[in-house]
Amino acid sequence: MEMPRRALLKVIVLGDSGVGKTSLMNQYPYVYKKFSQQYKATIGADFVTKEVQIDAKLVTLQIWDTAGQERFQSLGSAFYRGADCCVLVYDVNIQKSFEILNNWHKEFVKQADPVDPEAFPFILFGNKIDVDGGSSRVVSEKTAREWCASRGDIPYFETSAKEGYNVHEAFLCVAKMALAGE
Numbered sequence: 253m254e255m256p257r258r259a260l261l262k263v264i265v266l267g268d269s270g271v272g273k274t275s276l277m278n279q280y281p282y283v284y285k286k287f288s289q290q291y292k293a294t295i296g297a298d299f300v301t302k303e304v305q306i307d308a309k310l311v312t313l314q315i316w317d318t319a320g321q322e323r324f325q326s327l328g329s330a331f332y333r334g335a336d337c338c339v340l341v342y343d344v345n346i347q348k349s350f351e352i353l354n355n356w357h358k359e360f361v362k363q364a365d366p367v368d369p370e371a372f373p374f375i376l377f378g379n380k381i382d383v384d385g386g387s388s389r390v391v392s393e394k395t396a397r398e399w400c401a402s403r404g405d406i407p408y409f410e411t412s413a414k415e416g417y418n419v420h421e422a423f424l425c426v427a428k429m430a431l432a433g434e
């Protein structure tokens with residue numbers, strides 16, 4: 253007998269303030285809104301839903317955008333529990349946003365408490381690759397990929413929420429991983 257399938261997959265997006273988490277979600281096709289130059293900090297957390305077809309299966313992603321600014325974070329472990337995938341985001345032009353990924357990763361594992369943290373589907377986005385045509389970049393793709401490898405082969409995508417570059421591809425990978433890990 254086939255097991256009943258859960259159609260709703262919960263995805264949590266984490267990363268330092270200003271790296272572009274909200275912008276990436278807004279750029280995800282057919283979710284909502286357009287790219288905005290203006291920065292408005294996320295307060296608490298908010299989600300969007302998106303239906304994605306993977307092979308013959310239609311799944312609904314519930315993507316949670318969170319606040320990078322500490323003073324706006326108010327998420328207890330109940331929020332993290334039941335997550336099917338965790339998206340980590342940093343800004344390729346800001347070293348600190350990359351270094352702090354260790355903390356976000358640790359925080360997620362602590363709060364969500366997945367059965368096997370090593371096998372949990374994380375994914376990393378290196379955002380804002382458009383800035384100054386790439387000349388302000390301080391974290392190389394190689395460095396990012398090494399970090400991913402050291403965390404058990406986390407998939408890595410370089411994105412630009414501003415240009416809409418690679419956003420769809422990156423979230424498609426999120427959907428596939430969330431579904432596979434469910």
Ligand code: GTP
Nearest residue numbers: 270271272273274275289291294320380412413414
């Ligand atoms: P918090 O809500 O505080 O955690 O920040 P956030 O990660 O949601 O950042 P947000 O999406 O609000 O973006 C911060 C600023 O960066 C805004 O001014 C955006 O317009 C800008 N921004 C986001 N993504 C990109 C990008 O890919 N390229 C460029 N050039 N700017 C971006």
Ligand code: MG
Nearest residue numbers: 273274293294
């Ligand atoms: Mg935000």
